[in-house]
Amino acid sequence: MKAIQDSKGLLSFILHAHLPFVRHPEYEKFLEEKWLFEAISETYLPLLRTFKKLENDGIDFKLTISFSPTLTEMLVDPFLQDRYLDHLKSLIELSEKELIRTKDSPEEFVMATLYHDLYKTNYEDYTEIYNKDITQGFKYYFNKGNLLLITSAATHAFLPHFSNYPEVIRAQIITAVDSFRRVFSIRPEGIWLPECGYFPGLESFLKEADLKFFISSAHGVMYADDIPEKGVFAPVQCKNGVTVFPREKESCKDIWSPVDGYPGDIVYREFYRDIGFDLPIEYVRPYIQPDDVRVNTGFKYYAISGSEEKNYYKPKTAEKKIDEHVGNFLYNRENMIKKVETIFTDRPVLFTCPYDAELFGHWWFEGPKFIEKLLVAVDKSENITFCTPMDYINTFPENQSVNLNYSSWGDEGYGQVWLDGSNDWIYRHLFKIIEMMIELTERYPDVTGLKRRALDQAAREVLLALASDWPLIMKSGTTVPYAIKRVKTHILNFHKIYDSLCENLVKTEWLTKLEKKNNLFKDINYLVFQKI
Template sequence: MPHGYVALVLHAHLPYVRDTEDDFSLAEKWFHEAVTETYIPLIHVCQRLNRDRVPYKLTISLSPPLTAMMADNLVQEHYRRYLERLRELSAREVWRTRSDPRFHLVARMYQDLFESIYRTYLAYGGNLINAFRELQDNGNVEIITCAATHGYLPLIGLQREVVRAQVEVAVNNHRRFFGRPPAGLWLPECAYNPGDDAILRDYGIKYFFVDAHGILYATPRPRYSIFAPVYTPAGVAAFGRDLESSEQVWSAQEGYPGDFDYREFYRDIGYDLDYEYIKPYIHPSGLRVDTGLKYYRITGKSNYKEPYVPEWASFKAHTHAGNFLFNREHQINYLAGYMDRPPLIVCPYDAELFGHWWFEGPQFLESLFRQVAGLAHQPFTFITPSEYLERFPVNQPATPCMSSWGNNGYNEVWLEGSNDWIYRHLHHAADEMIRLANQYQTAQGLLLRALNQAARELLVAQSSDWAFIMKTGTMVDYAVQRTKKHLLNFWDLTRAVDNNDLDPEKVQAMEEANNIFPDIHYRVFASTN
């Protein structure tokens, strides 16, 4: 039996953005950047490990809004155009920097990167779900889901029907894309509300994740702390986030991503180069934005930056992977002296950290797997939560406390002065949706379409992303506009339903603008008793 286990978990999520009028939408650019810098590079890492037969295990949570965008033809076309502009820009940059060896090597690096990403994107027909499903079927990657629109369940779940709808839609969406039900569900923001586990159980979910204090303050206190899961009263396993490994990767001050040899995220040629030269590759309005080509390394804590050296950064990624391995080995050796089973270290991270925020993150992951596989004596074994539960089906019963992984560990990020106004509207709309779902049990035709669209509008309005953006102060107007727009659409539809005054053209326009969850049925909001 292994001395201990490490479960690496990446949560991939973006808010649902699909702009039918603008193929250079600033909000849709979140998706473009994440695909280029995180999702396809992670696919490449797994493909290389599979090719070289390197043993590894990785759990990836793909949220339903993210999979909806990956599968959408319009979003795929917008991304293809974005990537073609990147390819053109990188080719021009190779030519522009040809006499400057400090930057020419970096320009060539970007050109090679974008060309490989373009080839992969075309190989899967623009639908990256096919790539992730291929990795899943290979057996080394476990794909799990998240709540339907990443709704912050403790705050939007005043009505149990809302939580049930978020879970049912997510499970159905996952089964449609990946050919099997999800074993696990990533609670949005790791936010657990006691009692929600019963709904997870009803939909076949075997496990979820909480922050460390969710387990540490469970009732009763867990014997193995966060180094083994607990079974909730509903029989669903709750895995706790390890604090030590999180700090080493998350922290910009103390963690690996802050190393001075790594690429500087906040220095981009979209702002540095001559306006007329860079104009075709920034926003059509003339607004300077990030292009993704960044030529400097972190260097230090001042604004002075030195050119990026890919070889140095790769060496640091390899070194930090070795340090992570060393620390997990010593952590497991220490814990094993106090436990009568192999300790489990759960390491959950936002997927976008790897590649987007921390450019060398995918290299770090690949090096970590390769270094562990290359050791004669295995210090630990990588494992997925499902595999752990198969090996250790008996776990302590306990009720995790209400918690999240947000600042200070509870609800304050998503419920404070900038965003608290949204919840009375979400709760009121949910009451109305539940009433309609109970009232119309067998709707057909235009009425069915209108009720289904009302369910979509409410679900997207419930996304935790809008409250988070309001709190952080970035693109606040956009987050407010999205919240209000979906709620206004919802009320327009429900009033028309009640007044028997549905306009087919208006319903169709809303369906085309917000086409997430094409198979949804409004009865997901119906009361169960």
Template structure:
């Protein structure tokens, strides 16, 4: 993906209100969010009282009122200490590094400001410029700005105190440990008001094409006691949908419909040597999925994941409760604790134990997150490559060694080589001409009257999962028929190529750093089967290849960490695995309007959580539901969808609806006017996370 052009100083289009309902609260607030090493976003609101005070000052000096935003910086080794002192109420001033005149401070509420240099800690100060000087009205919290490159100071590999925690359970003489980490996540979508929702089908597609095939593959490995282990991150929203009775019933019906459609295709293509065998392939596959889901799992997919973990072929971890993007939560620890703490609690409820690791949503890391993870007993978290490579001090081993960030918590960085061979649009395996073409589907290819009954309510054309063509040649629209046997030959070749590449990589890295190399290969779970139909078979063969290797072990991150005699210690920086490597995907003119109400809601929830339920059952329910609505509004999926331009009205509507519900509940909690029937209705619609503790928000 290409990097976005950094925005120049300009008012944020998201503040115009053209595409969303602007929210004004009549309160004084100022927030600074870091977009990337050279750009910050400042959002604010000035109350009528403060605006009147500023106007009075200007009148006293007989000068026109001129609002300004100044960005101040503190840097050096004491920057973090000064930022903490400022948060505690001590006066701390920094050097002004950017100044912006605001032509309409009372109308606009968001500006991007370019920074002259990267690094350090910055804050925004909003005030009025008068002949007597600059008069401060509001200031934001300090925020850490990431550096643009590696540190000049190189760190060294030190003894790993975690290495002696347990006896080795895999070969300690390998040149490398490969940890394949699949992230399974979908936003919480449940629409009882519709008979068949287009958005609910995201879960159906992921189950049919990714989760059930991956489980079948892992169960097969467990049966034949094949070596190797992968790690799977199950998001709490995904787990909540997997246990929802309504969604279970609807998925069972969906499987029945697809079996019917596949049987019709068998009849349609009988005698057709190109498509007939493939139609039978799909019919058999859907029947097998029905047996797997209905008879073997009794519709309990979470239990199936528990079983594969118990068999030893997979380790399960989790991510943020609703996949909230942590770097843009200005309240920081309380918001992080709510997202991560609710996730740990939900994972423990559904899986039966606390997670050892955490997939930070979007691999979004901000300095300080590790302290919250340590509180929760989480031992490691995944970040993108540059979070490790640009850490302070610079880790000489790069991503080939875990980074100890304190309190027994490790940051593990994505291995760029492993990722490129799967993700790259030019070098990646999924683009092979013999693999199945995702975008040719019977939902679009057949006449509408033949598929209408299988489409969502309203007859919107969409993917149905029956795809009869291979990629062929991306340069041209023509597609040849898909042949699963030919594709399987390419899977074998690609799996062998991947294993050889990792062996060579591990040997070279091990020679360079003087110990076995750690390599993290993280992928979206939905890549395997959904986007890349042959993906589960490829993964199975990769694990077989590594199992036969005398160079590599395929194991989970914590197992690998315990086997490495030395690790680096240091501090990573703000980062993500999104386009550009920072926050630009989730903080852009098309979605930045969400942050003022989200940040206000987080602060409101903190106050309400500190007040507690006062022993009142109705208040306890309302408080818990307010927490749910805030978490759901924070989901990174909505900002991502707005940025990518897919189903934007749905993403915008979900954000607005959760904010509206939260604000109604907050008003009722503050005023003692709780409507229990209204709360019950909200619980019926969005009652996920039954064990949610509102105290996490305090």
């Protein structure tokens, strides 16, 4: 691999893996737990296989993955691990039926075989290689130096909307760092700010937690007081030394654009056609929700096709297209390097390319293969080499110092997505429980036993209520009733704990049940919400 300083261009590919905490042992089957199961099956395990293949082929790749604490807490949870295995068994059973159903339709049979292999391999990898804990797979590649693992805010709160409460910002960050250390046994060096949400002053909390860098939207950096002299092609530094890596817009657009982004190519697999909706109810009944509520099963046989009339998906045609797209991606970067080199040549041109991890595999079925081929192509490239943010900081520790602008990667670049008519009602209640939580830390500065347990659980409930997922879901319109119920549940749970403490009457049975249900952040200390 070329040395960073000898390369013309640096590719910093960053995947942000996040899901909200969804765990419902009180139900036999819970629809929203499928968010996790689908992500494990279609994104995380295929990514680990990609890394394994690269390792076997001798490719010394570099990639950054941010894991939100809610996601890792679920990945290491024995209850959800067992549920995922049940889910996999069910899919393997369905794939066996699909092999029989499609035996006379060659195009469908190819896909049925592919799904059968996918779920069988997932089962073997999950149980035999990772012993149900896939975080260890990622840690292995961290230890090998291929992956840089970083954290995110504890429950993925959109931090700018809570900037009035420094206690919340600190609680989100400290809890995240503690959770990361517990899961990966290492201290994170960087953080993914949820939704790239930044507000001036946030960097002081990051510095306090010894976090060295974060990823920003492009305009957060470009609208800084002083114009970044290297644009988005190099990081900048906050005044306190925390480094900021701005998103490079063109490389993100290549993959994200709904018009000409790679995942929308007509030969790739169609996400919306699924046998959960297409086949007779009697056939899919065991694999959908109770009461015959049809849901995605993951078995999808069609290509995007570009019209209402869908063609069958052809894996070999898709594979050729991936090669084409990888070539195009690198061609576009090399072109950009030539242009940027007319402005500066004292450093390589950095491309910070952050994406939602779940885009690769879950939404864009061919995504993990794209990453594999891209990493192979970069390894062979004469002009571009891999780079993680820490590699860059270690090579170029001094960067332009600027005052960043309030920003996010949401619609219009600020906080609109998480604050509009569909979701603004939550903030009165969230602010109230935050203030009550801070008050509890003052009232109970040092308690033990049942009261301590109640206070720790109160802190968990506050954190869970703050997740950015709930207002995003309310705004985007998917499973809105669930998001509303989750926010309300955590708020009411908090109030119940607060009232119990006021009455000095904490019900052990109820508290234990709640602790078992919302069981993340085992080592949390409620004093993390102490008044600043």
